[in-house]
Amino acid sequence: MAPDSSDSGSEPGGPRSVESVFAGPETDFSFDDAIIKENLEAILLGLISVRGGAHGKALMGDLARFFDAELSPGTVYPRLHDLEAEGLLQVHELVRTKEYTIDDETRTRERIERAMGQHVALGAVFRSSLGGAGSTPADRG
DSSP states (O other): OOOOTTSOOSOTTSOOOHHHHHOOOSSSOOOOHHHHHHTHHHHHHHHHHHHTSEEHHHHHHHHHHHHOOOOOHHHHHHHHHHHHHTTSEEEEEOSSSEEEEESOHHHHHHHHHHHHHHHHHHHHHHHHHTTSTTOOHHHHO
């Protein structure tokens, strides 16, 4: 059985829960499904890494809970299979399910860092287009 969301990851500095990593502040913000789908592999790697392993149903629950993304098994499972084929995930066949764990921690970290770098750079471009740090059209008036 997959660890529940209170299980810790292997990150130095103490235990982490899925909630502490993925739950943002209580706001009306929600991700566009297209953004989630474009970044699904990095998100899945992050969830599996923090959980220490997970089965597909739990991952789909996490996607719905933390990203408000109701993705079909036909979207999620092929991505998990691709990550396994790339050697990033290891699959453990259980009685009625498969549990996915990180197989190559270095490459997984690199994949997540690359995705993060892309988003940070894009965020900087968006911020600059608004006229500087923290500035919005309403601020400029």
